Amino acid sequence: MHALALLAAGVTVTGAIMVITRRVAVHAVLYLVVTLLALSVVLVLLGASFAAMLEVIIYAGAIMVLFVFVIMMLNLGQPDSQREKEWLHPRAWLGPGILATIVCTELLYCATPLSGPVRLPLPITVHDVGLSLFSRYVLMVELVSFLLLAGLVTAFHIGRHREGGH
Amino acid sequence: MATFLLPLLVLCPLAASLIIFISAGRMGARGAGTVACAGIGVAAVLSIIVSVILLSGPTGGGLQVTLWPWVHVAGFSADIAFMLDRISMIMILVVTIVGLLIHVYAAGYMRDDPGIARFFGCMTLFVAAMLVLVLSSDLLCLFIGWEGVGLCSYLLIGFWYDNPANTAAARKAFYVTRVGDVALLCGLLLLATATGSPRIGAVLAAVTNGQVSASGISMAAFFILMGALAKSAQVPFQAWLPDAMAGPTPTSALIHAATMVTAGVYLIARLHDLFVMAAPVMALTAVLGTLTLLMGACAALVQSDLKRILAWSTISQVGYMFLALGCGVWQAALFHLMTHAFFKALLFLAAGAVIMRARHEQDIFRLGGLRHAMPGLTVAFVIGASALAGLPLVTAGFYSKEMILSGVWHVRFGLTRDWTVTGHPLWAMALLGAFLTALYIFRCVFIVFFGKAGTVAAGRTSRLMTIPLGCLCVLSLCGGVIEMPDTLPSLHLFSALLDPATPLSHADEPVWLVLAGAVVPLAGLALAWMLWGRPSSVMRGARTAGGPDGRHDVLSRWQDIPDRAGAAAGGLVRAASARVFAVRAGFLDMLARWSGRIGRWGARMLERLHNGRMRWYAAWIAGGLCMALAVAVLS
Amino acid sequence: MPAFSFNDTLVLAAIMFSVGLAGVLVRRNMVFMLMSLDIMLNAAALVFVAAGTRWHDAAGQVMFVLILALAAVETAVGLAIILRLHAHGRPTLDADTGNLPEG
Numbered sequence: 061m062h063a064l065a066l067l068a069a070g071v072t073v074t075g076a077i078m079v080i081t082r083r084v085a086v087h088a089v090l091y092l093v094v095t096l097l098a099l100s101v102v103l104v105l106l107g108a109s110f111a112a113m114l115e116v117i118i119y120a121g122a123i124m125v126l127f128v129f130v131i132m133m134l135n136l137g138q139p140d141s142q143r144e145k146e147w148l149h150p151r152a153w154l155g156p157g158i159l160a161t162i163v164c165t166e167l168l169y170c171a172t173p174l175s176g177p178v179r180l181p182l183p184i185t186v187h188d189v190g191l192s193l194f195s196r197y198v199l200m201v202e203l204v205s206f207l208l209l210a211g212l213v214t215a216f217h218i219g220r221h222r223e224g225g226h
Numbered sequence: 227m228a229t230f231l232l233p234l235l236v237l238c239p240l241a242a243s244l245i246i247f248i249s250a251g252r253m254g255a256r257g258a259g260t261v262a263c264a265g266i267g268v269a270a271v272l273s274i275i276v277s278v279i280l281l282s283g284p285t286g287g288g289l290q291v292t293l294w295p296w297v298h299v300a301g302f303s304a305d306i307a308f309m310l311d312r313i314s315m316i317m318i319l320v321v322t323i324v325g326l327l328i329h330v331y332a333a334g335y336m337r338d339d340p341g342i343a344r345f346f347g348c349m350t351l352f353v354a355a356m357l358v359l360v361l362s363s364d365l366l367c368l369f370i371g372w373e374g375v376g377l378c379s380y381l382l383i384g385f386w387y388d389n390p391a392n393t394a395a396a397r398k399a400f401y402v403t404r405v406g407d408v409a410l411l412c413g414l415l416l417l418a419t420a421t422g423s424p425r426i427g428a429v430l431a432a433v434t435n436g437q438v439s440a441s442g443i444s445m446a447a448f449f450i451l452m453g454a455l456a457k458s459a460q461v462p463f464q465a466w467l468p469d470a471m472a473g474p475t476p477t478s479a480l481i482h483a484a485t486m487v488t489a490g491v492y493l494i495a496r497l498h499d500l501f502v503m504a505a506p507v508m509a510l511t512a513v514l515g516t517l518t519l520l521m522g523a524c525a526a527l528v529q530s531d532l533k534r535i536l537a538w539s540t541i542s543q544v545g546y547m548f549l550a551l552g553c554g555v556w557q558a559a560l561f562h563l564m565t566h567a568f569f570k571a572l573l574f575l576a577a578g579a580v581i582m583r584a585r586h587e588q589d590i591f592r593l594g595g596l597r598h599a600m601p602g603l604t605v606a607f608v609i610g611a612s613a614l615a616g617l618p619l620v621t622a623g624f625y626s627k628e629m630i631l632s633g634v635w636h637v638r639f640g641l642t643r644d645w646t647v648t649g650h651p652l653w654a655m656a657l658l659g660a661f662l663t664a665l666y667i668f669r670c671v672f673i674v675f676f677g678k679a680g681t682v683a684a685g686r687t688s689r690l691m692t693i694p695l696g697c698l699c700v701l702s703l704c705g706g707v708i709e710m711p712d713t714l715p716s717l718h719l720f721s722a723l724l725d726p727a728t729p730l731s732h733a734d735e736p737v738w739l740v741l742a743g744a745v746v747p748l749a750g751l752a753l754a755w756m757l758w759g760r761p762s763s764v765m766r767g768a769r770t771a772g773g774p775d776g777r778h779d780v781l782s783r784w785q786d787i788p789d790r791a792g793a794a795a796g797g798l799v800r801a802a803s804a805r806v807f808a809v810r811a812g813f814l815d816m817l818a819r820w821s822g823r824i825g826r827w828g829a830r831m832l833e834r835l836h837n838g839r840m841r842w843y844a845a846w847i848a849g850g851l852c853m854a855l856a857v858a859v860l861s
Numbered sequence: 862m863p864a865f866s867f868n869d870t871l872v873l874a875a876i877m878f879s880v881g882l883a884g885v886l887v888r889r890n891m892v893f894m895l896m897s898l899d900i901m902l903n904a905a906a907l908v909f910v911a912a913g914t915r916w917h918d919a920a921g922q923v924m925f926v927l928i929l930a931l932a933a934v935e936t937a938v939g940l941a942i943i944l945r946l947h948a949h950g951r952p953t954l955d956a957d958t959g960n961l962p963e964g
Contacts, residue, residue, distance in 0.1 A: 062864040065864040065865050065869065072873065073877065076881065079897070080896075085893070088896055092899065092900070095900065099903055102907065103907070106910055108910045108922055111925045114925070114926065119903075123933055123936050126940055127895075134943070184922060189919045189923060192920060193919075196920075204931075208933070211934030211935075214941070215937045215941040
C-alpha cells in the first residue's frame with residue numbers, strides 16, 4: 061500500500077472517529093468536511109476522479125452547508141458574540157486545520173502531472189459514467205428524481221413555518 | 227376525428243375541475259355548479275358521439291390513440307394511450323350520463339354548502355379519473371386512473387372534515403383500498419414483466435397464445451382479483467363502504483353508481499381473457515361474489531339507517547356482478563353494472579332528497595308515512611326499489627339479474643382436468659339473495675313511506691333535483707328491455723353490442739328458470755308487506771314492543787302437530803346435539819383461551835420491542851446485519 | 862501496483878462503516894446521528910467505486926451518484942425534522958425522547 065494511500069485512509073478514519081466523539085456540533089461538522097475531503101483523495105487514488113469531484117462539490121460543499129446552516133439556527137439562544145468567540149477558539153479549528161492541510165497537500169501532489177511514483181489505475185471518465193447513467197440506468201435516474209421530489213416536498217412540508225403551529 | 231375526441235372526453239371534466247380548483251371558491255355556488263355540469267355535459271355528448279363513431283365502424287375493432295410515450299427504456303415501455311372498444315364504450319356512457327345527472331342534482335343539493343367549489347372540483351376530478359381508468363389501453367395508465375379514483379373518494383368521503391368521524395371514514399376507505407392497490411400493482415407488474423409489455427391488448431394476446439405459464443397467470447389473476455375486491459368493497463374488504471356514507475349524498479351516489487365500486491368489475495371484465503385461463507381464480511371470484519351478495523343482503527335487512535341500507539345493498543349487488551364475472555358471463559356483469567348504475571343512483575338521490583326534507587333524519591324508524599308529504603319522491607324511490615328488487619317485466623333490474631342467474635345456472639367450473647363443479651348451488655344462493663333483496667328494500671319502503679307519520683317534512687324539492695330523478699326513473703324502468711331472456715321475446719341487443727361474434731344465448735334453458743327469477747322478488751315483496759306493510763303488520767311495533775308476537779303464533783301452531791315419532795326423533799337429535807355441543811364448546815373454549823393467552827404474551831413481547839427509541843431500532847438493524855453476515859461467512 | 866488494492870479499500874470502507882454505526886448507536890443527539898449516517902453512506906459509496914475500479918465498470922460511479930442523491934434527500938428531510946422539533950420548543954435534540962408527544 062502506497063504511503064499516499066495510507067495517509068489518506070488514515071485521515072479519513074481519524075476524521076470519522078473525531079466526528080462521532082466531538083461534543084460541539086460545529087466541531088463535528090468541521091471534522092466531517094475533512095473526512096469527506098480525505099475520502100475524495102481516496103477516490104482519486106482509485107481512479108474515480110468524477111466521483112471525487114462530486115464528493116467535494118456536492119457532499120463537502122452543499123450537504124455540509126446544510127448542516128452548518130441548521131446548527132447555526134439551532135443555537136439561536138446564545139448571544140452571538142459569545143458563540144463567535146467559542147467557534148474561533150484554536151482548540152476548535154486546529155485539529156481539522158492540520159488534517160485538512162495534509163489532505164490538501166496530498167491532493168495537490170496527486171493532481172500535479174509530475175507525481176511520478178503514483179500509478180493510478182485505468183481511470184473511468186465522466187464520459188463513461190454519463191453514457192452508462194443515461195442509457196442502462198435511465199430508469200434509476202427517473203426513480204431518483206422521484207425520490208428527490210418526494211424529499212423536496214417532505215422537507216418543505218415539515219420545515220414550513222406555521223402560524224401558531226401546534 | 228375520433229382520435230381527437232377521445233382525449234377531449236377526458237379533458238373536459240379535468241378542465242372543469244382545474245377551473246373550479248383554481249378559482250378557489252371565488253366563483254360562487256351557481257358558477258361552480260354550472261362549470262361542473264358543463265364539463266360533464268360536454269363529456270357526455272362527446273361520449274355519445276364517439277360511441278356512434280365506434281358502432282358505425284367495422285365490428286371488432288376499436289379506436290386507439292397514443293397521446294405520448296411515457297417511459298421508454300430497455301425492457302420496459304409505457305405510453306399514455308387511450309383505447310375505446312365496446313366494453314369501455316358502455317362504461318363511458320354510464321359514467322358520463324349518470325355522472326351528469328348526479329352533478330345536476332348536486333347543483334341543487336349542495337347549493338347552500340360553503341365548500342361547494344371544493345365539492346364540485348373533487349366530483350369532476352373523480353369523473354375524469356374514472357374516464358382515464360376505463361379508457362386507458364395501458365396497464366400503467368390504468369393504474370393512474372385507479373389511484374385517482376381512490377384519491378378523489380378519500381377527498382369526498384371526508385368532505386365535511388370538521389367531524390372526526392368523517393375523516394376517520396375517509397381514512398378507512400383509503401387504507402382498505404390501498405391494500406388492494408398494492409395487490410393490483412403486483413398483479414399488473416407480474417403481467418407486464420411476464421408478457422414484456424404493459425399494453426392491455428398485447429398482454430391479453432400473449433396470455434391467450436400461451437406465452438405465460440399457468441401458475442404465472444393464476445398469480446397475476448389472483449392479485450388483480452384482490453385489487454378489484456378492495457375497490458369494489460367485496461368480502462373480505464367490504465368494511466369501508468358503509469362508513470363511506472359520511473360524505474355528501476351525491477358523492478355516495480357517484481361512488482356507488484358510476485365511478486368507484488364499478489372499477490373492479492370493469493377491470494375484471496376488461497381482462498376476462500386472462501381470467502378464463504385461471505379457472506381456480508374464476509371459481510374463487512364466483513364464491514366470494516356469492517358470499518358478498520348474501521352477506522350484504524343480510525346486513526341490509528337489519529340496518530336502521532336509510533343510507534346504510536343502500537350501501538349494503540350496493541355491496542350485495544356488486545356481489546352479483548362478481549358472481550357473473552366468476553361464471554364467465556362478463557356481458558351479464560356489465561349489463562347489471564349499467565342497470566345498477568341507473569337504479570342505485572335513483573335510490574340514493576331520492577333518499578338524499580327525502581333526508582334533506584325530513585331535516586336530516588336518517589333513521590328509518592323515525593321517518594314514516596312520507597307518501598302523503600312527498601308523493602313524487604315516493605314514486606321515485608319505489609321505482610328504484612322495484613328495479614333493485616327486480617320486479618318482473620317492468621323494471622330494468624329484472625332483466626339484468628335474469629341474465630346473471632341464467633349464466634350462473636349454465637356454468638361449469640373446471641377446477642382441475644377431471645373435476646368439474648356445476649354452478650347450481652351458487653344459482654340457488656343467488657336466488658335466495660334476490661329474495662332477500664326484495665325483502666330488505668321493501669322493508670325500507672314500507673317503513674319510510676307508509677304507516678304512521680313520523681317526522682314533519684319541510685320545504686320543497688327544487689327543480690334541479692327533480693329533473694335528474696325523473697330521467698333516472700325512466701332509465702330504471704326501461705333501461706333493461708334491450709336484453710331479454712330467450713323465453714320471453716328473444717332480444718339480445720346488449721350482448722350483441724358488446725361482442726357481436728359470440729352472442730350469449732341460452733336457447734335450451736327451461737321456462738321455470740325465468741319463472742323462478744320472476745316469482746322470487748314477488749315473494750320477497752309479499753313477505754315484506756306482511757311483516758312491515760300492513761297496518762297491523764307483525765314487525766311494525768317490533769322495535770318498541772320488545773319481541774315480535776307473530777313468532778309465538780307460528781311456533782305454537784307447529785307444536786300442535788301430534789306426531790310422537792317426530793318428537794322422539796327430535797329428542798334423540800337434541801341429546802346428540804347437546805353432546806356434540808358440549809364437546810365442541812369445550813374444545814372451542816380451550817382454543818379461544820390458549821389463542822388469547824398466546825396473543826397477549828406475544829403482544830407484550832412485541833410491545834417491549836417497539837419502545838419508540840430510534841437507537842434501539844438501529845441496534846436491532848445492526849444486530850440483524852451482523853447475523854446475516856455471520857451466516858453468509860460461516861456457511 | 863496501484864495505490865489502493867481492492868482489499869485495502871474494503872477494509873477502509875468497513876472501518877468507516879463501523880465508525881458510523883457506532884456513532885448512530887452511541888450518540889443521542891440527532892444531529893450527530895445524521896452525520897454518522899452520512900459517514901455510513903460514504904462507506905457504502907466507497908465500496909461501489911472500488912468495485913467499479915476493480916472490474917473497470919462505470920456502474921460503480923453511477924451508484925455513487927445515486928447514493929449522493931439519496932444522502933442529499935436523507936439529510937434534507939432529517940434536518941427539516943430536527944428544525945421542526947426544535948421549533949416546537951423541545952429543549953434537547955435527544956433522539957430517545959422523540960417518541961414522547963411533548964418531549
